[in-house]
Amino acid sequence: MADPLKIVGISGSLRKDSFNTALLHAAAELMPADVEFSIVTLHDIELFNEDVEREGFPAAVVALREAISNADALLIATPEYNYSIPGVLKNAIDWASRPGSAGEMPLSGKPLGIIGASVGAYGTARGQHHLRQVTVNTNMHPLNKPEVMITFADKKFSAGQLHDEPTRKVVRTHLEALVAWTKRLSQ
Numbered sequence: 001m002a003d004p005l006k007i008v009g010i011s012g013s014l015r016k017d018s019f020n021t022a023l024l025h026a027a028a029e030l031m032p033a034d035v036e037f038s039i040v041t042l043h044d045i046e047l048f049n050e051d052v053e054r055e056g057f058p059a060a061v062v063a064l065r066e067a068i069s070n071a072d073a074l075l076i077a078t079p080e081y082n083y084s085i086p087g088v089l090k091n092a093i094d095w096a097s098r099p100g101s102a103g104e105m106p107l108s109g110k111p112l113g114i115i116g117a118s119v120g121a122y123g124t125a126r127g128q129h130h131l132r133q134v135t136v137n138t139n140m141h142p143l144n145k146p147e148v149m150i151t152f153a154d155k156k157f158s159a160g161q162l163h164d165e166p167t168r169k170v171v172r173t174h175l176e177a178l179v180a181w182t183k184r185l186s187q
């Protein structure tokens with residue numbers, strides 16, 4: 001039997017009651033059976049600074065880079081901040097985009113699912129498009145469809161649970177498509 005695919009979920013929010021982190025927990029429930037899924041948060045990732053980088057990646061950055069390197073695909077759940085992605089997410093991507101001592105680039109060539117939840121009416125659409133722009137230079141391979149742009153998140157989540165059935169269905173379809181996309185890119 002083939003090894004299970006490894007997918008790492010990254011939440012772009014540090015908030016304790018984050019809808020986007022809750023969305024990743026929903027993804028864990030809805031993930032196809034042949035996938036090993038784990039979630040990382042970005043609490044310990046310090047602000048990128050080339051002077052710090054020159055001294056060596058900080059431990060939390062090393063852990064993030066290793067988690068990404070060991071993954072077959074990434075699933076980023078991002079809030080939309082001011083029509084873009086949160087600084088904490090961009091900061092983590094910047095750290096992960098840098099070549100390591102052996103020239104390794106953890107993000108390069110990585111299949112990527114992009115999902116997001118917002119309390120507003122646009123469901124992170126504008127933030128997700130900014131994230132897609134960042135995937136070009138980092139050479140990630142984002143899945144295009146189906147999009148998961150969850151509007152009015154405060155009505156669809158409660159107590160950290162995604163309870164809206166049509167939304168759960170779209171998330172499930174996205175995850176199935178991400179698995180198929182990852183397998184296709186690995187051929």
Ligand SMILES: Cc1cc2nc3c(=O)[nH]c(=O)nc-3n(C[C@H](O)[C@H](O)[C@H](O)COP(=O)(O)O)c2cc1C
Nearest residue numbers: 013015018019020021079080081082083118119120
């Ligand atoms: C600095 C800031 C900027 C925001 N900008 C937007 C925005 O441009 N569009 C939007 O739909 N919501 C915006 N919001 C509201 C977020 O969608 C909302 O706070 C959401 O719950 C954040 O995601 P989280 O629950 O995962 O933390 C913003 C919130 C903050 C704190």
